[in-house]
Amino acid sequence: MYTSKDRALRAINKPSEYGPDLDISQYSREAKVWEACLLSNLPKDILERALSVGVTADEKERAATYFQIDHSLIFKAIQNAFENKIEVMSIKEALSKYDWLKEYWWKTVEVDKDKYTAIAEIALDQGYFIRILEDQKVILPLQACLFISTDNLNQNVHNIIIAEPGSEAQIITGCTLHPTVQRGLHVGITEFYVKRDAKLTFTMIHNWAQKFDSRPRSGAIIEDNGVFVSNYVCFKPLKSLQAYPVAYCVGKNARVRFNSIVYGLGDSYIDVGSKIVLQNEGCRGEIISRAIARDRAQIYARGFLLSEHGDTKAHLECRGLLLSNGAMIHAIPELVAKVQGAELTHEAAIGKISEEQVQYLMARGFSRSEAEALIVRGFMDVSILGLPKDLEKTIQGMIDAVALGAL
Amino acid sequence: MTDNILEIHDLSVEVSGKRVLNGVNLRIPEGEVHVLFGPNGSGKSSLVMSLLGFPAYKIVSGRIFFKGKDITDLPTDERVKMGISVAFQHPPAIRGVKLGQILRHLTPDEKRIIDLLNKVKFPQSFLERDVNLGFSGGEIKKSEILQVLAHGGDFIILDEPDSGVDVENLRILGTVINETLRNRSALIITHLGVILQYIDAKLAHVLMNGTIVCSGLPTKILGQILNEGYAWCEKCIQARIERCEL
Numbered sequence: 100m101y102t103s104k105d106r107a108l109r110a111i112n113k114p115s116e117y118g119p120d121l122d123i124s125q126y127s128r129e130a131k132v133w134e135a136c137l138l139s140n141l142p143k144d145i146l147e148r149a150l151s152v153g154v155t156a157d158e159k160e161r162a163a164t165y166f167q168i169d170h171s172l173i174f175k176a177i178q179n180a181f182e183n184k185i186e187v188m189s190i191k192e193a194l195s196k197y198d199w200l201k202e203y204w205w206k207t208v209e210v211d212k213d214k215y216t217a218i219a220e221i222a223l224d225q226g227y228f229i230r231i232l233e234d235q236k237v238i239l240p241l242q243a244c245l246f247i248s249t250d251n252l253n254q255n256v257h258n259i260i261i262a263e264p265g266s267e268a269q270i271i272t273g274c275t276l277h278p279t280v281q282r283g284l285h286v287g288i289t290e291f292y293v294k295r296d297a298k299l300t301f302t303m304i305h306n307w308a309q310k311f312d313s314r315p316r317s318g319a320i321i322e323d324n325g326v327f328v329s330n331y332v333c334f335k336p337l338k339s340l341q342a343y344p345v346a347y348c349v350g351k352n353a354r355v356r357f358n359s360i361v362y363g364l365g366d367s368y369i370d371v372g373s374k375i376v377l378q379n380e381g382c383r384g385e386i387i388s389r390a391i392a393r394d395r396a397q398i399y400a401r402g403f404l405l406s407e408h409g410d411t412k413a414h415l416e417c418r419g420l421l422l423s424n425g426a427m428i429h430a431i432p433e434l435v436a437k438v439q440g441a442e443l444t445h446e447a448a449i450g451k452i453s454e455e456q457v458q459y460l461m462a463r464g465f466s467r468s469e470a471e472a473l474i475v476r477g478f479m480d481v482s483i484l485g486l487p488k489d490l491e492k493t494i495q496g497m498i499d500a501v502a503l504g505a506l
Numbered sequence: 507m508t509d510n511i512l513e514i515h516d517l518s519v520e521v522s523g524k525r526v527l528n529g530v531n532l533r534i535p536e537g538e539v540h541v542l543f544g545p546n547g548s549g550k551s552s553l554v555m556s557l558l559g560f561p562a563y564k565i566v567s568g569r570i571f572f573k574g575k576d577i578t579d580l581p582t583d584e585r586v587k588m589g590i591s592v593a594f595q596h597p598p599a600i601r602g603v604k605l606g607q608i609l610r611h612l613t614p615d616e617k618r619i620i621d622l623l624n625k626v627k628f629p630q631s632f633l634e635r636d637v638n639l640g641f642s643g644g645e646i647k648k649s650e651i652l653q654v655l656a657h658g659g660d661f662i663i664l665d666e667p668d669s670g671v672d673v674e675n676l677r678i679l680g681t682v683i684n685e686t687l688r689n690r691s692a693l694i695i696t697h698l699g700v701i702l703q704y705i706d707a708k709l710a711h712v713l714m715n716g717t718i719v720c721s722g723l724p725t726k727i728l729g730q731i732l733n734e735g736y737a738w739c740e741k742c743i744q745a746r747i748e749r750c751e752l
Contacts, residue, residue, distance in 0.1 A: 418601075453598065453600075454561075454562075455598045456598050456600045458558075458560050458561075458582060459594070459597055459598050459600070460600070460603070460608070461581070461582040461583045461586070462558055462582055462583075462586055462592055462594075463586065463608050463611060463612060463653060463657070464583055464586045464587055464611060464612060464657065465583060465611060466581075466583050467581070467583070473603055473607065474600060474602075474603060476602065476603075477601055477602025477603035477604075477636070478601065478602055479602070480601070480602030480636075482602075
């Protein structure tokens with residue numbers, strides 16, 4: 100029987116099914132080792148960038164924090180009030196601490212899926228392990244930051260998140276880099292396990308640079324009555340991004356919702372999608388995608404609903420807004436039902452800013468540019484993410500500052 | 507000119523090369539409410555869009571004066587800032603743009619917004635609703651009146667405020683509109699004139715084929731239209747043509 104390592108070695112040159120093929124050898128694996136320190140002791144420019152992806156140095160606002168720079172874990176902490184309710188540690192520490200963790204290793208994502216999953220296994224740098232203990236309701240969000248401070252670095256992380264039965268939590272993960280970093284490759288494997296009656300909301304915010312490549316790979320397993328909400332937000336230019344997370348609703352009445360808001364600028368090549376597999380009775384799924392493309396950005400917005408059980412329902416909604424003639428949005432919704440009784444629906448629409456809407460708002464006293472900004476902001480309405488109000492406000496603020504500044 | 511809040515001089519307008527208004531002349535003195543009748547497709551809504559300066563409505567000839575100033579070439583938002591408030595017949599739904607955002611732009615006074623919501627019997631939750639998205643016919647009319655009230659312009663245009671509204675909502679809207687129009691100038695566009703039960707209009711005009719063909723007492727004109735339909739207007743036009751009055 101092949102080990103994960105064996106399978107990874109065999110797949111190390113295997114291109115991804117989607118997105119531009121990258122030569123992994125062009126990126127550097129060398130990075131300085133960062134000493135552990137308090138978040139407040141980090142340089143101001145790092146903290147500012149972290150804040151731009153929702154990661155705050157004010158630990159009182161978060162139940163727990165994990166902060167990694169390049170390949171080094173520099174900070175992890177759990178607020179006193181949440182001790183014995185959650186576990187947060189580096190993935191390497193967790194793997195050595197818990198022998199059972201291997202049962203969760205490469206179970207939702209195939210290690211030999213492509214060269215990016217392969218490199219994450221062969222050259223694992225770090226990553227986090229977060230576990231919400233049984234029946235614990237964590238009222239404050241947990242946060243993790245995966246930061247790159249070295250130009251042209253290849254950072255490979257593997258994260259595992261387990262929401263034990265009856266638990267509830269919100270996790271925000273911000274991936275970003277130092278303002279001086281232009282190039283690089285981030286490979287992030289994230290495996291989610293949402294157990295019986297658990298509810299997990301995961302929000303990932305990316306803020307990369309114009310020559311940077313990103314290849315997240317995620318998978319989730321949702322058990323009986325479990326609820327998994329996955330939010331993805333990316334609103335800064337980058338060279339290429341390709342991700343196609345998949346959620347398997349294995350338990351009865353398991354529910355999953357993927358929301359994504361992607362704002363493509365400059366020469367960004369973005370290929371993002373979500374896939375839901377409904378495998379038991381009462382399973383429900385929803386994919387809500389918002390894509391905005393301007394300048395010369397190319398966006399592929401994919402969605403895939405697969406039903407393998409009769410009593411299942413899922414809906415896919417993909418909306419695109421094209422702000423420049425040189426940009427492109429390609430919506431690719433796919434529905435596959437393998438049994439009778441499954442209800443799968445989709446709606447996809449791509450358009451420009453509606454002149455009728457602009458004029459309506461101008462008739463309310465907004466200038467043309469204010470009206471257009473309001474419509475774009477509305478298109479990226481973060482209330483679709485279903486987040487707590489303060490987190491929602493934070494993300495809306497980021498979108499307002501970054502995306503609308505370009506209008 | 508200064509006694510009239512609105513003056514339209516010989517206004518002809520085209521949309522995509524098709525003439526929709528043809529030599530419209532209209533004067534509305536300060537403090538008066540006028541009514542505009544007309545069959546479907548006669549150009550009533552086109553007149554509203556032209557008054558607002560929507561780019562698709564190209565002015566071929568004529569001028570529009572508001573408060574004595576020529577606004578013919580002003581952009582929409584500047585006309586609105588001068589005091590023109592409009593309730594549209596078919597406003598677009600805008601995903602993600604909340605009714606509350608628009609109201610707060612029109613007035614920064616939060617207490618006033620709450621008072622206005624109560625006035626039109628809207629729950630506060632409507633502030634967080636995407637404007638016009640999933641609104642019923644009655645809710646759209648209330649939302650439009652609410653925005654007009656929040657703006658508080660000196661000249662109010664209501665485009666078919668009574669169409670598609672049930673009896674209960676019509677009573678609420680009629681009462682609010684009546685209150686709003688006191689000491690204000692307005693142009694009320696109506697197809698069937700139901701809203702006239704609630705407002706005290708000074709003069710009515712009939713628009714046919716993009717031209718105002720007659721003006722007179724609102725009750726008298728409405729009575730004729732209700733009795734004989736707009737065919738009466740056509741007969742009237744014919745008679746006036748024969749008398750060389752047109």
